[in-house]
Every structure is written in structure tokens, then in C-alpha cells.
Amino acid sequence: MKKINLINSYKQLLLLAGMLLLLGSYNSSFAQEDTTQPPATDTTTTPAEEPPAEEEEPSLISPSIDFTSVQKGDNSIDLKVGMRAKVKGQFINLYKMKVSFFQVANEEEIPLGFKITDGNGKAVFNVKGDSLKTDAEGKLQFKVVFAGNKAMESAEEYISFRRGRLEIIPVKEDSLLTVQVKLIDVGTGEEVPVKETAVGIFVKRMFLPMKVGEATTDENGEGSVEFPNNLPGDAKGNLTLLARLDENETFGNMEAAVVQPWGVPVSDKPEAQPRALWSSHPPLWMLITFIVLMLAVWGHYIVIVYELFRLRKEQPNAPTHATNS
């Protein structure tokens, strides 16, 4: 009797579980409908004229432009642009965007040219400095313009800095290496030394430049830094020395470079590797063991195959017996 009761109670439990499942699925199906169709009571309280938030016209993306300049040692200027925008809470680089460059002088915009941003949203436009004329304050002003498109708003940015010149002079006295720098203000057409300004001395490396020291200019606009003689260079020992003035309030960024054979020559060709487990040349003992083992086994095989060939040669002229069932 107990067994029967137990079975019955199991059946009841199963039935109950089944009903609950059905009820659950029934409720959940209604819940799904609720999300797609708001209940009638809601529509009465919500004004019909007010469109839902999703139906608003999608707003255009507002790009931001990072505009910087570098006055270079060869008297040219690099105008650097970085474009990005915040989309769905994340900054993305805007690539393949056309940006136009202008020089602004006496409220007049002189078009210089355009560039297309690369995969990182960056573009560099080089302007020859000889053709540029400074304003009354000895400054140069540039403008970059992004015209906008169907998805993005237009954007523009200005940059202004005083015209200057940074020189780098390598000096070698006996075994002592020194890098001299000279910073001159040329905004007004006259050469005026810039004093008490820190200029960084760097060496160009594979990724970012490596800082060697910092020179502070004197009243002649000159400064110097002792240069180490143990830096690895290229195959001929050449090093690219850089003098850099970064984010200066007056001159912006300035840079001058010179190549000097002051490094320790490092061959760009791979060195002959020793015989080792890790190199492309195996250790000799390993090679010999491998060859000896292979020769031993395959040598046996050759002897065996030769013996098999001799079987046919030594075949008696006439068959001895034939087995028949």
C-alpha cells in the first residue's frame, strides 16, 4: 500500500510540476507580448503627439581634431592632425577623412592642401617654411578643416606659434662627445637667441626616441649635453641625434636631427649561430647520433632487400613439389 501511495504522490508531483511549467511558459509568452505592445492604460497616459525616444533622428557624430605642429631643423613645418570621435561611449579613430590645411594671415585663409587620415585617424602635412610669412607679432597661424559628411558634423581647429629655429651641432673633442643646441627666435626676421629654455636630446631608436639628456640654453640661446660613446648604432655605427623642444608655450614643438657615426657598430645581419638546442644548427653529437641511427637501420634494410633478391636468383630450376588438396 505504501508503495502505491508513494507512486501516486510521485505522479501528483510530476503533474504539479508539469502544470507549473505550462503556467510559466504561458506567463512568459505574455511577458514577451508586453514588451512589444504597451498596455492600453499606458497609451492613455502618454500623449500621442510625443514621439518615442527611439524615433528621434539619429544625431550626427561630432568629430574632435587634435592639431599640433613641429618646426623642423630643415626650416619646414609638420602640421599634424589626429581625428577621433566618441561613438556609443567609446573613442574611435576616424580614418580615411579628408582634412584641408590653410594658413591664416591678416584674416585671409590661404589654402595649402589636403590629406586623408590613415588607419589611426592621423595625417601629417609638411609645409616649406621659406614661403611662409609671419604676422606682425612674428607668429604663424594655421587652420585645419574637416568638411563633414552625412554621418558627421564638420569640424575645424586652429594653431598658432612663433617662428623659431632649433639647431643641433655635434662636437667631438678627443674622445669626448658633446651635443650642442642653439635655439633662435626668427619671428621678427632678426635672429634673437632664446635663453633659459630646456631642450631635450634624444637618440632615434626602433620605436620611440631614447632621451640622452637635457640642455638649458644660456643668454646666447646655446646649451650642451655630454653624449655617451657606448650606444649601439647601425652596421656602420651611425646614430640619429635629435634635439626636441616639446609643447613650448611660444614655439610649440620644435625638432632638429643629425646623423653621426658615434655608435658602436651592430650588424643588421644575423650572427652565425652556435650549435645548440635552440639555434638552427643542431649540436654535433645530436646530428651524428641521428645519422648513425638512421644509417644503421636503413643499412640493415638494404642488406635484407639484397638477400631477398638473392632468393629469386637461387631458385632451383624445377619446382620440387606442388601441394594439392
Place this chain on the structure above:
Amino acid sequence: MELNSYQQQAFDYQRPNIEKFSKRNWFWIIFYLLWIIAGGYALYLQIAKGHGVTGMRDNVVWGLFIVNFIFFIGLSYAGAIIAGLLHLFKVPWGKPIVRIAQMMTIISVIVGPVFILLCVGRFDRLHHLFFYPRIQSPMTWDVMAVLTFFVGAVLFFYMAIIKDLAVYRDANLKIPKWRQKIYNILALGYRGAASQKRHLLISQNLLALIMIPLSIIVASILSWIFGMTLRPGWHSTIFGPYFVVGALYSGCGVLIVAMWVYRRMYKLDKYFTDKHFVYLGYIMLALAAGYGYFTFSEYFTHWFGSEKWDSELIHKLFSPGEYGWWTLFANLFGILLPILIVAIPATRKVNLITAAAFIMVIAMWIKRYLIIVPTLETTLLPMQDTRTEYVKYAATWPEWVLTGAGIATFFLFFTLVSKYVTVVPVSGLEEAEPHFTHHPHHQPAPKKEEVNPA
């Protein structure tokens, strides 16, 4: 070819087996072919869609294919060692079973490497292994070893059947002409002349002598693919002998099962006697003890050392939520069961020994899985933001179907070879006959010792 009366009797008894295919043969051949066709479809999917159809991913780069490769190639090495030892030591009771051992050698060495080819992602770069080999790499050693072993296995099998081929050539078998021609060519004009016997014996001895150490070396090289790698559970000095014993052990099991199947299939009770099962059972027991010792030593050392990643792997292998039940099965049924079955006289019976061997073979396959997959799932660097399927391996249906196709190929070859060559070597019984004559218990199967097929 001249045969003595005992050889003639053995040949006459097996003659129908190589003269015609029975309906049952055809049924099984078609069944195996269907599996192989299904495998072909899975392979097509793998080629068309890439290895994404398998469960192998960035971390667990080896799965069922490599498990199968190790399993089958192990059988091959075992077959060569067993056949080589039986030949060299002229073990009288081993004469009838040496052919099965050699069949296992050659069939496994064909089936096993196919799984490597299935596992290779860039098939188009396979030739780089030969054109730009890196002698320091265990992979290069293994490729060279398997190829060398393959050639040895083919020669070993061929030399062992030359005498029998000469018998078939001269026997006026009721077979198609093309088969007769092939027997004629392959028999190499062997007529049993004294000089021919000498040359063949020298070759066979020489090859048996080289095949035994070669099998041990190649099995060790296979183990070094794992052992030389700095991974938990793999980087072990005992992996060489562990793999050799493991291969021999599972090979012994397959030999017992194959012997039982052939005995039933071709009613060979006369040649595969109860004693063969018992003797092979004893060998299986000794190997089980050896394998159990290695397994215990391996787990115990890793557990006691408590090295972080080793401990994680041991935990994974023994926790019921992960591989615990499989580990228990592999060790209980793979090691303990065969020992008990053979050790207890009451259970030391043909069918029970065979059943134990069969279960052991399955357990040994699982053991190979437990060596490979859990280790690859135990990453040495912490993994973040990675999908579960990239860390945890689960074999997909194409992998299972291809595994089934490989096993079907293995069985298909066993069926086909037994239709072209007698399972019990006819001429191989030559030297055994005087022994059988002198020792009544080795007489060709007295009626009371015969075991009827169950």
C-alpha cells in the same frame, strides 16, 4: 613447396578461408565501408570548413586524432616486439600466433599515421618536415622514426609470408588468375631450397633483431613528443618506458581479442588453444603490473611534489566533477581487472581473459585521452576573457565519425588480410612440428582440449 603432414593439414584446414568470401565476411566488409564513407564525409567537412569543425582550439590543440594515433601506433610497436621476440627465441607455442602479431604491426602502422594527417592544419606544408627538418625537434624524430618503422614493418610482414606465398602459389587454389599471378611474383621463386632457406632465415633474424630495439626507440620517441615539453603531466623522465610498456600492454590485449575473433570466425580452436590465451594472459598480467607501477609512480610523484600546475592537473584527473570517473575506469578496468582475472585460477578462462583484454584495450584508449587532453586544458598562464570552448576540449561528431572510420579501417584490413593470407602461418609450423610430436600436450589440438566457439 614441400609441406610436411602437419603443415599440409593446417593448410588444408584454412584453404577455404582464402579461397572465398563468406556472406558474413561481405556483411562486415560493407559495414566497415559504410563507416569509412561516413568518415569520408566528415573529412570533406573538415577540409571544406577547416579544423573549426573539430573540438580542437588554441589551447587544446590535440584531441581524438592524436589519441588514436598514439593508440594505433602503440599497437604496431607492440606487434613488432612480440613477433620479433617469438621469432628470435623460437617460442614453440608462439608459432601459430606470430602471424596475427605481424598483421597487427602492419595494419596499425598504416591506420595510425592517417590520424596525424587528419590533425595537421596546414597540409600544404607537410613536405617542410622533409625539406627543412629541425633535428632538435622530437616531431622530426617521430616523423623519421614512423617512416623508418613503416618500411621495417612492411619488410617484416612480407618476409614472414614468403614461404606461405610459395605454398599458395603451388596449391592450385580456386582463386582468380590475378591473385595467382600476385602470389607467384611475391613468392620470389621460393622453392624451399637449402640456400633459399638460409638467405631467408638470415634476413628474418637480422630484421627481427633490428625491429625489437627499433620499436622500443620509436615508442620512446613518441613519448618524448610529450616528455620533452615543459607541461604538467608530460615532462617526465619515465615517459619513454611508460609508453613502451603501455604499447606492449594494449598490444597484448588486442592480440588476445584478435585471436579470439579469428578462432570463432574460422574455427581455429585447433591452433589457438586455451594455452595460448592463458600464456598471453600471463604476459598481460605482468605488463599490467608494470604499467600499474608506472602509473602509480607518475601520479604519486606529481601529487607529492605539490608543484602548482602538477597539483592542478592531479586535482583535475581525480575530481569526480572533471576526469575522476574516467581515471578510475582507466585504472580499475585497465590495470586491476586483467590482473585479477588472470591471477585467480577460477576466472582464468578463455572468454573471461578475452573480455578483460577487450575492456583493458578500451581503458587504455581512455588512458591516452587522459594523458593528452587534461594536460592541454591546464594552461600555464592565467587565461582571461577566453571562451570556455577554447580552454575545455569536447570532441565533435566529425572527430568521432573519423575515429569510427579509423577503427573500421583497422577491422577491414584484418578481415581482408585474412582472406588473402592464412591466419595461422602454414610454413611457420615447420619447426614446431617435432616439438608437437615429442610433447603430447602440444599435439595438434586433441578433441578434449578443444573449446567450442561460444
